[in-house]
Amino acid sequence: FSSVELTDHFLKRINTLDKKVNSFITIDEEGARQAAQQADDRRSAGDNSVLLGLPMAHKDLFCTKGLLTTSGSKILHNFVSPYDATIVSNIREAGAVCLGKLNMDEFAMGSDNESSYYGAVHNPWDLSRVPGGSSGGSAAAVAAGFVPFATGSDTGGSIRQPASFCGLTGIKPTYGRVSRFGMIAYASSLDQAGTFGRSAQDCAYLLQPMAGHDARDATSIKRDVPDYVADLQSAAAQADADKPFSGLRIGVAKEYFGKGLDAEVDANVRAALKQYEELGATIVEVNITDPEITLATYYMLAPAEASSNLSRFDGVRFGYRCEDPKDLADLYTRSRSEGFGVEVQRRILMGTYALSAGYFDAYYTKAQKVRRLILQDFKNAFEKCDVIASPTAPTAAYKLDAALDPVTMYLGDVYTIGVNLAGLPAISMPAGFTESGLPIGLQLIGNHWDDSKLLSTAHIFQ
Ligand code: GLN
Known part of the structure; x- marks a missing residue:
């Protein structure tokens, strides 16, 4: 196939079927065709880059x-970015063809993709169910066969849970492995x-050009990037055939x-662990921080940071502005009240409260201290x-109209958020189905910089 043909095939599929899934916010047909043509030209000139000409979003x-670039919000409904995120230009230079932009929970706050201003996303396995979130559009697009792979972001589970x-x-x-420059902050x-x-392996292919130091992100780390695909292939080649x-x-x-763990999820994850054991792995008992403490810490710190990050959306510099403001205060207030959805406003309020004078030490500083202990518990376990293996989420995909109250939704993040508080890598991989045919995920958590180990541990199993 030429990249132009491949791109046309996927665009056609998206145009016919995404009405039912709603995974794309923007389909960039023109940009995609141009990029595909350039990829074909590069190939005819002898370029053999592995991602060259492959569609993604x-x-x-x-x-x-x-x-x-909307971040799933009304407040950015008209925001056309003047620059590329580092990962966007890296992936483009690697030759992959971007077909468009994928739906998500507003500002990545959520676990079911229902907080998007651009409408809920439907899970391709069962259209009456949620795809997970906040990267629900990314997961649904790959699952529906609209793109072979996609990017996402994960603040507390937003890649692993929808996967x-x-x-x-x-x-x-x-x-610190991947630059955050140009990624709208939560x-x-x-x-x-x-x-x-x-x-x-597919994840490794796309991760390769994304990883590495970027001078424009002060938290990105200077450290050699492994060859993820070569690593997982050599791990597979060296593994014992019977006991890999x-x-x-x-x-x-x-x-x-x-x-709170669903019985079917429990049984499937345990069965996957049994298989790992049969294939030579040893299971050891470890302890990590009580998930309820981890959950409370996350839902203190994440909104605090969000309330500060989201102060830049003020109706003045970019994005949505209310009609006929009376004065500056009215412009700020109405642009933000009309531009942000309910969940985002809730988090701004929680975060502002935690950071306000008088409460700062009791909530924010305390949560930072607990965060350090959570990391220490993981280090002791390693x-x-x-x-470390666990279910990715306590349940399989639930119904779209489940209308979970916020706290119940936050509880769904219980197995994923500790990883972010500790800065660790983690992967979610398929591990069986419920009786009604819904996928279940197994999470593997690694020590810092063990990304390659996680990829090969999942790869050999798959
Ligand atoms: N569900 C979590 C939250 O709502 C995690 C979101 C994420 O990882 N972006 O904060």
Whole structure:
């Protein structure tokens, strides 16, 4: 196939079927065809880059020059970015063809993609169910076969949980591995970009050009980037045929199998662990911080950072502005009240409260201290094991109109958020189905910079 043919095939599929899924906010047919033509030209000139000409799409919080970038919000309904996020230009230079921008929970706040101003996304496995969130558009687009892989972002599980709801593999790399420049911030100390694919290998292909130091992101780390695909291929080649995981110690924490875990998810994840064991891995018991403490810490710190990050959307510099403001205060107030959705406003309020004088030490400073202890608990666990396994989410995909109250929705993040607080890498991979045919995800958590190990551990299993 030429890239032009391939791109046309996927665009046609999107144009016919995305009406039912709603995974795209913007379809960039013209840009995609141009990029595909350029890829074909590069190929005829002898360029053999592995991503050259392959279609993909970005979550709509990565700035794309000349293309609408909304972050799922009304407040950015008309924002055409003047520059590219670092990962967007890196992926483009690697030759991949961007077909458009993918739906998401508003400002990446949510777990079901229902907070998007651009409408809910439907899970391709069952259109009456949510695809997960906040990168629900990315997961649904890959699951529906609209693109072979896609980018996402993960602040507290937003890659892993939708990957598990949509039967995909998704990786959230070590914090600092991928540049955040040009990624619209939710909670800067937790946000990390990553990839969705049908397999760990697909995730590795797309992650390769994204990873690496970027002088424009002060938290991005100077450290050599492994060759992820070569690493997983050589790990597979070296592995014993009968016992490919011999020597691998998988940590299992009872804290991850507690109250609230759906019985079918529990059974499938345990069956996957049994298979790992049969293939040579050893299961060891570890302890991690009580998930309820982790949840409380996250829902203190993430909104605090969000309230500060979102102060830039003021109706003055870019995005939505209310009609006929009476004065400056009215302009700020109405632009923000009309431009932000309910969940975003709730988080701004919670975050502002936690940061306000008089409450700062009691809430914010305390949560920062607990965050350090959560990291320490993970570090202690990694003294005993190489990876930690858990369910990715307590349930499979739920119904679109479930209308969960906020706290119940936050509880769904219980297995994923500790990873972000500790800056660790983690991957979610398919691990069976419920009786009604919904995918279930297994999460593997690695120590800092063990991204490659996670990819190969998932790859060999798949
Ligand atoms: N569901 C979590 C939240 O709403 C995580 C979101 C994310 O990772 N962006 O904050």
